[in-house]
Amino acid sequence: MLKINEIYFSIQGESSKAGLPCIFVRLTYCNLRCTYCDTEYAFYEGKDYTIEQIIDEVKKYDCKLVEVTGGEPLVQDECIDLLKRLSDEGYKVMLETGGSLSIKSVDQRVMIIMDLKCPSSGMLKKNLYDNIDFIKPTDEIKFVIGNREDYDWSKELIEKYNLTNKCSILFSVVFGELEPVTLVEWILEDKLNARFQLQMHKFIWVPTAKGV
Ligand code: SF4
Numbered sequence: 001m002l003k004i005n006e007i008y009f010s011i012q013g014e015s016s017k018a019g020l021p022c023i024f025v026r027l028t029y030c031n032l033r034c035t036y037c038d039t040e041y042a043f044y045e046g047k048d049y050t051i052e053q054i055i056d057e058v059k060k061y062d063c064k065l066v067e068v069t070g071g072e073p074l075v076q077d078e079c080i081d082l083l084k085r086l087s088d089e090g091y092k093v094m095l096e097t098g099g100s101l102s103i104k105s106v107d108q109r110v111m112i113i114m115d116l117k118c119p120s121s122g123m124l125k126k127n128l129y130d131n132i133d134f135i136k137p138t139d140e141i142k143f144v145i146g147n148r149e150d151y152d153w154s155k156e157l158i159e160k161y162n163l164t165n166k167c168s169i170l171f172s173v174v175f176g177e178l179e180p181v182t183l184v185e186w187i188l189e190d191k192l193n194a195r196f197q198l199q200m201h202k203f204i205w206v207p208t209a210k211g212v
Pocket residue numbers: 030031032033034036037038039040070071072098
């Protein structure tokens with residue numbers, strides 16, 4: 001059994017797949033408490049589903065892209081089986097994870113979007129850097145930047161772990177904390193090989209909307 005917060009159909013908003021229709025499976029629970037978290041409703045609320053029930057629900061939508069997200073989906077061990085099962089069913093599966101729990105057992109067909117938490121998140125000490133060894137070229141590492149300290153820290157980390165040669169790098173702003181134009185200017189000044197992105201759903205719907 002997995003505790004599921006919500007399953008819904010929307011637009012992928014935060015990766016190189018941004019803009020594509022996508023089915024979201026949001027798992028309950030998170031082991032982190034980021035200062036900027038916008039999905040606190042996923043910390044505890046949810047309903048028990050078997051993997052079969054999740055697949056049945058996903059099949060209701062005519063779409064082949066599925067994102068498993070949270071909360072932190074990897075808190076629930078059975079998430080690993082869910083990712084495999086969705087891949088077996090022929091879905092292009094994405095996993096959005098906060099980067100504090102091991103991705104070692106994640107099915108190789110799954111595209112992982114992994115955060116490395118910056119200082120202003122308050123969760124810096126939770127980053128599991130061993131995960132970098134398991135990142136594939138098709139995966140993406142995301143930095144959510146709240147201020148200049150976060151930006152400089154991210155740049156150093158990219159260099160230290162040679163991340164640009166391992167996978168795609170995503171940079172986004174903490175919504176309401178840092179002006180997008182400021183981050184774009186920093187990236188351009190440094191000619192950083194990173195993809196700037198906005199949380200698209202926050203511009204399409206009201207920023208606090210759930211299930212989008
Ligand atoms: S990892 Fe994601 S869901 Fe968990 S506290 Fe941080 S922002 Fe919220």
